[in-house]
Amino acid sequence: MRILLVGAGGFIGRHLHAALRAASHRVLASARRPDPAAPGDWCRLDLAELACDPQAFVWPEGVELVINAAGLLSTDGKQLHEVQHRGACTLFELAAAHGARVLQISALGAEPAAGTDFLASKAAADRHLLGLGMPAVVLRPSLVLGPGAASSRWLQCLSPWPLIPLLDNRARLQPLHVDDLCAAVLALLQRWPEQPCSLALVGPEAMTQGQLLDRLRAAQGWGPGRYRELPRPLTTLGAALGERFGWRALNRQTLVLARRDNLAAPEPLASTCGYRCLPLEARLHDWPSSADSVRLALQPLLLALLVTIWLGTALVCLGPGFDWGLRILAEAGIAGWPARLAVLAGALCDALLGLGLLLSRWRRRALQAQIFLMLGYTALVTWLLPHYWFDPFQGVGKNLVLLPVSLWLLWLQPAYARSRP
Incomplete structure (x- = not known):
């Protein structure tokens, strides 16, 4: 027929x-x-x-x-x-x-x-x-x-x-x-x-x-x-x-x-x-399948946590953590207006990453940028401030968890999003 x-x-x-x-x-x-x-x-x-x-x-x-x-x-x-x-x-x-x-x-x-x-x-x-x-x-x-x-x-x-x-x-x-x-x-x-x-x-x-x-x-x-x-x-x-x-x-x-x-x-x-x-x-x-169901359950939760981390970091850097950021940069030999500019730029970058993860059309780019940013500042901290690897709260070491999570979320982005220019 x-x-x-x-x-x-x-x-x-x-x-x-x-x-x-x-x-x-x-x-x-x-x-x-x-x-x-x-x-x-x-x-x-x-x-x-x-x-x-x-x-x-x-x-x-x-x-x-x-x-x-x-x-x-x-x-x-x-x-x-x-x-x-x-x-x-x-x-x-x-x-x-x-x-x-x-x-x-x-x-x-x-x-x-x-x-x-x-x-x-x-x-x-x-x-x-x-x-x-x-x-x-x-x-x-x-x-x-x-x-x-x-x-x-x-x-x-x-x-x-x-x-x-x-x-x-x-x-x-x-x-x-x-x-x-x-x-x-x-x-x-x-x-x-x-x-x-x-x-x-x-x-x-x-x-x-x-x-x-x-x-x-x-x-x-x-x-x-x-x-x-x-x-x-x-x-x-x-x-x-x-x-x-x-x-x-x-x-x-x-x-x-x-x-x-x-x-x-x-x-x-x-x-x-x-x-x-x-x-x-x-x-x-x-x-x-249980694997697909767990993936569907965890994907929005992990995205929400990443958004919270990046937007929260931006707010902290602009608020109570501003002076703390200046002290960390002073340990690396950066002071004065360059240090202030670096803290403000870092906060803006974190905010943009958080907002990018919220929007499906920008999510893939935001995840890519987040991965490169974490790799970059992890390398800089290792070179300039290696003692932060021994922080009891492992502020730098936690990147070893966030990196594979970010890669996993990146790989889960739908095919149409991957093909966009």
């Missing part, structure tokens, strides 16, 4: 792309920015542009089915409406005009009064599709887990800790693995329903967030965790800040979703195409 897969660059889209090609379907994958190194045939399709101009996309020949796996993890209601509602509706109308079927990957709980812009925009597009009278299926999965998902990454980051803070540990959900979503799509392609319909795609077991994390911990060889719900005033404040700064893990939408049940019956899907999701434990073989 000739399939146009929209949103093939996202988490669900990438897995669907591989599954459809493995099943010998002829897939034309689309993304806003196609990767030229990705396997298969690709084209560019931006639903935001399509919403403004239906002529922005030239319809490919021979497409029999459109699968819309595009979605946004955004707190911008206008952007969500433009992409997930208006852009998707224009795509559906183009498919109808060219005689293609549509499979819309929506979300469980997508209703007009869902209380979040993400679900409301999905619901509006679903309703428009089912009202076109064309062969169409709206598939509404629960939380989908697997390698590459933003939500899965966050759960992995939480899983290693012995005491885990949660937004809520009473609401229940029915998570499933991304392999089950791909299998359900392939089953629907084999047994397409006679009438347009909406089908829930859920795992067989309802569980709380804590129970879900226990499943992930067990797959990594760890025992059950201990969980504490964060105080509501604190989560409300955090959600407001997340809304302001665009945090994906914590904002008003994630807070609403975390506090309510998200359940459905698996029978309608099973009776339509014969597919039922496997228990989550049956899918947790290659993912998650």
Whole structure:
């Protein structure tokens, strides 16, 4: 079957792309920015542009089915409406005009009064599709887990800790693995329903967030965790800040979703195409891995500590440690205005490094500069003030720990950051 897969660059889209090609379907994958190194045939399709101009996309020949796996993890209601509602509706109308079927990957709980812009925009597009009278299926999965998902990454980051803070540990959900979503799509392609319909795609077991994390911990060889719900005033404040700064893990939408049940019956899907999701434990073989989870947990913590060290050093040098810095330079034979200038310049440099680590676009450069700076002043101290190696607090010796930590964080920077000039 000739399939146009929209949103093939996202988490669900990438897995669907591989599954459809493995099943010998002829897939034309689309993304806003196609990767030229990705396997298969690709084209560019931006639903935001399509919403403004239906002529922005030239319809490919021979497409029999459109699968819309595009979605946004955004707190911008206008952007969500433009992409997930208006852009998707224009795509559906183009498919109808060219005689293609549509499979819309929506979300469980997508209703007009869902209380979040993400679900409301999905619901509006679903309703428009089912009202076109064309062969169409709206598939509404629960939380989908697997390698590459933003939500899965966050759960992995939480899983290693012995005491885990949660937004809520009473609401229940029915998570499933991304392999089950791909299998359900392939089953629907084999047994397409006679009438347009909406089908829930859920795992067989309802569980709380804590129970879900226990499943992930067990797959990594760890025992059950201990969980504490964060105080509501604190989560409300955090959600407001997340809304302001665009945090994906914590904002008003994630807070609403975390506090309510998200359940459905698996029978309608099973009776339509014969597919039922496997228990989550049956899918947790290659993912998650304990090494990856520990890395995800430690990376932000170590970055925060480095930021604290550099900004704290800058403040100390400009405040109570200024005279101390002058005394150290006097031991090396530097006094007067050159010493004062050196202390001020060092404080400014430390502050810039701390701020650079806070910004993802400058983080790689900041880590490189920090490594060279520590190597440089460690060499100077060894040459000019070797007795500081015998300081009981090991102010210089601690660089032997900070250097490999900095190198590790540098190596973890994503590929796109490494390729930037």
